[in-house]
Amino acid sequence: MAKRSGRPFYGEFAWAFDLLIDRPVTKECAAIAAWLVARGVVPGARLLDAGCGTGRYAIELGRRGYVVEGVDRSPELIDVAKRSAIGQPHSVSFHVGDLLALPNSRYDAILCRGVLNDFVDTGSRDAVFSSFAGALRRGGVLILDVREWEATKDRKQREPLFKKSVDTDRGKLTFTSVTELDAEHQQLLLSETHTLVNDAGEHSTDYRFVMRCWTRTELDSVFERGGFSIVEYFGAYDPAIHAGATDRLVAVAQLSDVSRIVQLS
DSSP: OOOOOOOOTTTGGGGGGGSSOOOHHHHHHHHHHHHHHTTTOOTEEEEETTTOOOOOHHHHHHTTTOOOEEEEEEEHHHHHHHHHTTSSSEEEEEEOOOTSHHHHHEEEEEOOOSSSOOOOOOHHHHHHHHHHHHHEEEEEEEEEEEBBHHHHHHHHHHOOOOEEEETTEEEEEEEEEEEEGGGGEEEEEEEEEEEETTTEEEEEEEEEEEEOBOHHHHHHHHHTTEEEEEEEESSSSSSTTTTTTTSSSEEEEOOOOGGGGGOOO
16 A cells, blocks of 8 residues: 555544544435445445545445445554444444455455545556455446546645634644645645644644645546446536536446456556
């Protein structure tokens, strides 16, 4: 997998991830489940939530009848996921793992949300798609999202600053993110700060890192080489939002013939 990051969002402040990043999980999982059923992956099938984070999507899909395994490289996020899963369907499990070392032909579908932008070099991008292809059973479905370069560039030029404050049981937490653009490499240069204020005083943690956006042409290429076909693109986890309407690309693809799977290198 991509080199392990010390990003505080995934470590020191993993406990606050869901407070800072609010998502319409129920609505988006309804779309995900509909796409799965339309391609023959029905409740009872085995899913992998690749880069599951705090586990909220895995838990919701478990409620919808799927057998879901969540894997993430962050032990802190996995700890949050396991705590969130207490009292939830027993068909959901979580463990620390590497997306580049998945078991062969185990899953009926893979969901990979908000992770693939962290794979910056071409070799690791090819390797993760090869890993996905190898882990899926024949006819398996892959659902993912990435930041689309042109739309993301336009948005970040207009809105380079993101800031959010939340009151928590540990104090007031403020998260600030500033994005610069590296147009030559289609990369985002991010500077993040978590600041926690409570009776003990003020504590801040800074972190800088790089994300690399994707293009639809690049996705088309790795899908084709990996043996995926019947690819559909959307602008969100909502079939009514077409590709190009947002700065995200959501893709739904199906492994058409295992004999075509190649090592992407």
